[in-house]
Amino acid sequence: MAENPTNPKRKQARPSKANVSAARAASLKALKQVFNGQSLSAVQMHTTDKLEDARDRGLANEIVNGVLRWRWQLEFFISSLLKKPLKPKDIEVQLILLMALYEISECRTPDYAVINESVELVRKSGKKWAAGLVNAVLRSFTREQEKLLSSIKDGVVRYSHPAWILEKIKADWPQDWQQILEANNQRPAFCLRVNQMQHGVAQYQQQLTEQGLESSTVALADHALKLSHGIDVRLLPGFAEGAVSVQDAGAQLVAELFDVSAADRVLDLCAAPGGKTCHILERYQSVNSLLAVELDELRMKRVSENLHRLKLEARAKLIAADARDIKQWWNGEKFDRILIDAPCSASGVIRRHPDIKTLRRASDIEPLVKLQSEILNAAWQTLAAGGELLYVTCSIFKDENQNQMQNFLTVNDDAAEIKIEANWGRPCDHGRQLFPGEQDADGFYYCRLKKAD
Ligand SMILES: C[S@@+](CC[C@H](N)C(=O)[O-])C[C@H]1O[C@@H](n2cnc3c(N)ncnc32)[C@H](O)[C@@H]1O
CATH class of the missing domain: 3.30.70.1170 (Sun protein; domain 3)
Structure with missing residues (x-):
């Protein structure tokens, strides 16, 4: 294991004792909402980000991200230490145990302080009956930690990923799956x-x-x-x-691969929050007519704010619309360069967004592949003859990447791949894959397509 929650060398700094209770209470609130299906970035605004002291926010983020990263291993510890599993209605007790086990394994807080604080938190959460149980489980863990760790056999527990993600990565990358899973559990750059x-x-x-x-x-x-x-x-x-x-270094490769000339008409589909839009305009300073299209109006506001801060807004036009419905955003003039930064499983950015492991389902992939294909087909209609389209995802699943490209190339006779030659990543059947953690970047997939003249 590249990064192990029970490795004492990785113990993190902690805030002063006076702040710790607030940080734990906010962490519990945030985790409860993520386990209920909300994304961590959405819940952080109302929970951990509201803590006044930066040290509290630091500890809370450490606990929340740590639990979401190591959930499957921490759950194994809980199930090994409990006589019978907790009921779903006792989710707070389960989460307080997960948080405490992570802290005992990973943070510098003394074990007795974590145990006392956790017992207090469980009382305050209206689960007084569980105070003794939490106390007993945590004390047993401090005694049996090494034994439990050495008893791990199962890949799901060892690599702390849900089974479907582990199996999919293993099937897609039989030589590299362990390295990918380990990188997914690292902290991002x-x-x-x-x-x-x-x-x-x-x-x-x-x-x-x-x-x-x-x-x-x-x-x-x-x-x-x-x-x-x-x-x-x-x-x-x-x-x-x-x-x-x-902006992650893998995301920064996109503008480099986009290869725009001065007079090009540029389309940026699925643009929010605008990281790549802004980078393209910074890099290609002669580009004066970039159209950015994004479905989510609220997220489109972020594109606007970013363009404004970087003083680039005069060079971009923004339309909030569904990329699949070209009538909503296309005036009939063809584009020379198109970027599709497609909505995807985000399986390449798990280390940055560990909530993905809890929130994504295997059944999400098929509808995403269909959506990507529909966006591609719509965009292709607006690309000029001789023009280029760069297809990007932050996924490592082949269905969303090289298989998507294979299907597109099979159906569209006027499409050809431009091979990406580079000293990073892996060449795929079509396109190129950067693995998460490679050169400390996130995992991205890139494929360049050219339309026949
Ligand atoms: C990977 S993100 C794009 C990141 C962005 N390019 C950047 O660099 O900051 C994918 C975006 O696609 C948007 N999206 C999803 N479905 C869409 C659709 N049908 N039409 C347009 N945008 C869509 C999502 O709201 C999301 O903002």
Whole structure:
């Protein structure tokens, strides 16, 4: 296991004792909502992000992300230590146990403090009857941790992934599945994209150093800098003035592969929150007519805000519409370059969004593949002869990637693949796959298509 919750070397810093109860209560609230089907980013705004002290927010995020990463292994510990399983109506008790087991394994808080706080939290959650049970389970865990860890045989428990994701990754990547699963349990890199319209990378790195922020360049992407520690983005030098954006290095490869010329008419489908829209405009400064289309109006507001902060709004037109219904957004003039950053399973970004393992279902994949195919077919109609389309997902599932491309190429005689030659990722039957964790980037798939002249 690359990263193990029971490895004491990885123990994290903790806030002062006075803050710990609030952090745990907020973590419990956030986890309960994620287990009820809501995305972590949506619930964080109303729970852990509301904690006033940055150290509390740090601990709460550590606990929530840790539980979502290691859920399957922590559940194995609980089921090994309980005589009979908890009932679904006692979800708070289950979550408090998951949180405490993660903290005992991974955080610097002394075991006795975690146990006392957890017993207190279970009382406050209206489950007084479970106080003794929580106390007993956690005490047993502190004694039996090593034995339990060495008894793990099952892959689901070992790699802490739901069975369907584990099996799908194993089937798609028989040589690499263990490495992928291990990378999915790592903490993601904090990667920046320096706005090349304002600064060179070395110049901006100097500004970071002057602020005491340690960073390193990233071989994968030429305008990327990796920060050694996470930070509130508002504290980054020049952030409000558009000097820099937060964007994973794998996502930054998209603009590089997009290869736009000055006079090109550019279409960016599925654009929100606009990371790639902005990067394309930063990189190709002569592009003056980019159309960005996004289904979700609220998310489209984020595109607008990002363009505004980076002073790029004059060069892009935004339409909130369904990409599949070209009547809603197309005026009949063909595009020379199209980017489809398709809605997908997000199986390549599990390390950044560990809630995916809890929220996604195997049955989600087929409808997603259909949606991607419909968006592709719609976009193709608007592409000029000789034009290029770049298809991107943050997935590692072949159904959404090379199989999707295979089906498209089989049906469309006027489509041909332009092979991506690169010193990163894996060539696929069609397109190229970057694995999660490779060069510390997220997992992305890219395929370039050209329309016959
Ligand atoms: C992977 S995200 C795009 C990320 C974005 N390109 C960026 O770099 O910031 C996929 C987006 O597709 C949007 N989407 C889903 N179905 C859509 C549809 N039918 N038409 C247009 N956009 C859609 C989602 O709302 C989501 O914002």
